[in-house]
Amino acid sequence: MLTGCRNLSWTFLFLTYGRVCTRRSFISQTSLRSSTSTVSSIPLTQSSQTKSHSFFPLHPTVHFSPTRLLSRSVLSPSLMELKEVLQVLEQLAPLSLAESWDNVGLLVEPSKSRPVKTILLTNDLTDAVMEEAENMSCDLIISYHPPLFRPMKRLVQKDWKQRLAIRAVEAGMAVFSPHTSWDSVKGGVNDWLVGGLGSGQVSVLNQALSGASHSHKLEFTVRSVEQLNQVMDELKACDSGTTLQHSASRHDSSGIHVSLTCSDSALTPSVQTLLRHSASSQSLSILKLEKPPIPGHGAGRLSVLGEPVTVATAVQKMKSHLGLSHLRLALGVGHTQDTSVSTVAVCAGSGASVLNGVRADLYITGEMSHHEVLDAVEKGTSVLLSDHSNSERGFLTVFRERLAVRLPDSVNVVVSKADRDPLEVV
Numbered sequence: 244m245l246t247g248c249r250n251l252s253w254t255f256l257f258l259t260y261g262r263v264c265t266r267r268s269f270i271s272q273t274s275l276r277s278s279t280s281t282v283s284s285i286p287l288t289q290s291s292q293t294k295s296h297s298f299f300p301l302h303p304t305v306h307f308s309p310t311r312l313l314s315r316s317v318l319s320p321s322l323m324e325l326k327e328v329l330q331v332l333e334q335l336a337p338l339s340l341a342e343s344w345d346n347v348g349l350l351v352e353p354s355k356s357r358p359v360k361t362i363l364l365t366n367d368l369t370d371a372v373m374e375e376a377e378n379m380s381c382d383l384i385i386s387y388h389p390p391l392f393r394p395m396k397r398l399v400q401k402d403w404k405q406r407l408a409i410r411a412v413e414a415g416m417a418v419f420s421p422h423t424s425w426d427s428v429k430g431g432v433n434d435w436l437v438g439g440l441g442s443g444q445v446s447v448l449n450q451a452l453s454g455a456s457h458s459h460k461l462e463f464t465v466r467s468v469e470q471l472n473q474v475m476d477e478l479k480a481c482d483s484g485t486t487l488q489h490s491a492s493r494h495d496s497s498g499i500h501v502s503l504t505c506s507d508s509a510l511t512p513s514v515q516t517l518l519r520h521s522a523s524s525q526s527l528s529i530l531k532l533e534k535p536p537i538p539g540h541g542a543g544r545l546s547v548l549g550e551p552v553t554v555a556t557a558v559q560k561m562k563s564h565l566g567l568s569h570l571r572l573a574l575g576v577g578h579t580q581d582t583s584v585s586t587v588a589v590c591a592g593s594g595a596s597v598l599n600g601v602r603a604d605l606y607i608t609g610e611m612s613h614h615e616v617l618d619a620v621e622k623g624t625s626v627l628l629s630d631h632s633n634s635e636r637g638f639l640t641v642f643r644e645r646l647a648v649r650l651p652d653s654v655n656v657v658v659s660k661a662d663r664d665p666l667e668v669v
Contacts, residue, residue: 323359323654325352325417328383331649332419335642339454340427340540346389351411351418358653359383359417364643365659366636368418373407375661381416387635389420425638426591427451429539435638436607437544437589439564440557448543448588448597452534457488457504463517464498464526471499474520478503481512498522504532543590543597551585554578554625557605565629565637569668573616573626575604582625591634609634632664 329349341347359382365372368390376384390404398405411418425431437445465471471491489503501523505513510529517523552560558570574580584604590597594608595615606624609631619626639658647656 323651324356325359325383328359328362328650328654329419331646332385332421335645335649336421336424336428336431338421338424340451340537341422341424342427342542345423346392347420347422347424349417349419350389350391351408351416353412353415353417355415357382357415360654362646362654362656363659364639364656365662366632366639367662368407369662370403370407371661372659373410375659376416377410377414379657381414383417383419384411385419385421387420387422387425387639388632389422390418423542425642427540427542432591432635432638433542433544433589435641436564436591436634437546437587439561439607440546440552440584440587441548441550441560443546443548445544445546447539447541448545448590448601449541450536451541453537454534458507458532458534459505459510460530460532461503461505461513461517462501462526462528462530463503463523464500465520466498466522468499470520470522471501474501474517474523477516477519478513481516543588543594543601545586545588545601545603548585548587551583553580554582554584554605555580557584557587558627561607561627561629565633567629567633571628573620573628575620575623575625577623578625584625591638592631607634630664630666636662636664 338347361379361381362383362385363372363376363379363381364385364387366387368384368386368388372384372386390407395405395408398409400406400409408418426433434445437443465474475489489501491499491501503513514527514529517527554572554574558572562568562570574582582604586603587605587607588598588601588603589607592609593611594606595611598606598608598611598619599615603624606619606626607629608626609629611619611626611628616626616628639662643656643658647654650656
């Protein structure tokens with residue numbers, strides 16, 4: 244009887260899932276396959292074609308399943324807890340990809356848990372956007388730029404960002420910011436930005452590095468298996484729960500050669516333990532391990548265009564891509580509007596620190612200082628500026644589609660209509 248009920252339940256879910264997929268016919272088989280990808284599916288190269296961008300989960304133990312989420316929404320269509328939405332956001336762009344200086348993740352958390360029914364996407368959380376969120380009874384605001392960045396000692400009404408935080412708390416709204424994790428992730432803001440000039444061979448300018456827990460290698464020699472066991476027992480006892488990884492091999496008559504990796508926190512106690520043993524102390528060497536790169540992820544992008552374009556064509560393409568009527572252009576030394584552009588380097592937002600020194604025909608970013616533009620121009624690189632948030636805001640529509648298909652129908656994902664760049668051409 245139990246088996247029959249289980250089979251009937253799976254049949255019902257399968258048929259229901261089929262109807263959901265039919266209703267959402269815009270979901271391609273490719274996007275469903277990319278949703279179930281793990282870190283092992285990321286190509287071991289930094290190059291990719293701009294015409295096939297998608298987010299890739301980076302956690303090898305996390306397997307995102309559209310079937311699981313869709314079937315869960317059938318069973319409880321009105322319930323999607325905040326922590327579940329945060330898990331989906333983490334799968335789309337792990338916060339570990341963010342820059343160390345950034346303030347990303349959940350910034351405001353309501354004291355009372357409630358189902359998430361409305362999510363508002365915005366580039367910046369301003370007074371106008373907060374009013375928009377309040378009018379739609381929003382449950383979660385995803386603000387690309389973190390509205391809370393610097394430490395606060397008080398929450399008072401005289402500071403506009405503090406007022407926004409107070410209003411979010413009073414309304415029971417959660418606030419989440421992804422910022423540079425969206426910039427870094429493969430298929431994120433920078434891949435979207437460079438795609439405005441067409442397909443090409445894309446590489447990462449500043450490669451993201453893995454957050455590997457083991458950062459040091461200790462190599463030493465012991466005289467016997469008994470001594471090895473004793474040393475390892477002592478190392479494990481002082482490691483405070485941190486996992487030590489080691490390998491041992493007998494190369495010659497001098498003894499057993501041991502290679503051990505440990506974290507920063509375990510380095511000092513591990514070295515102190517080894518120094519207490521004469522054999523290991525005399526043969527001890529310490530190596531600093533470099534963190535391995537994560538292919539396809541990191542700050543900025545460089546594209547070798549499949550079809551070169553003129554500077555004038557690049558300007559028109561980016562106007563269309565960003566939805567703008569005006570851009571600012573600085574022609575590089577020796578360049579004209581008809582100069583051919585075959586390589587382009589981009590960095591969303593304020594990209595001078597990432598683009599500096601990169602050899603390319605054209606830089607595309609939101610803003611650069613006067614002297615930074617002069618430096619680029621004198622090196623023969625043209626510069627195209629859109630103003631800061633205009634180089635980022637268009638990605639919200641792309642992300643809305645990617646997030647919506649991973650949530651049940653009970654969750655409404657909306658792009659803010661009040662969000663805009665504070666600067667305009669007059």
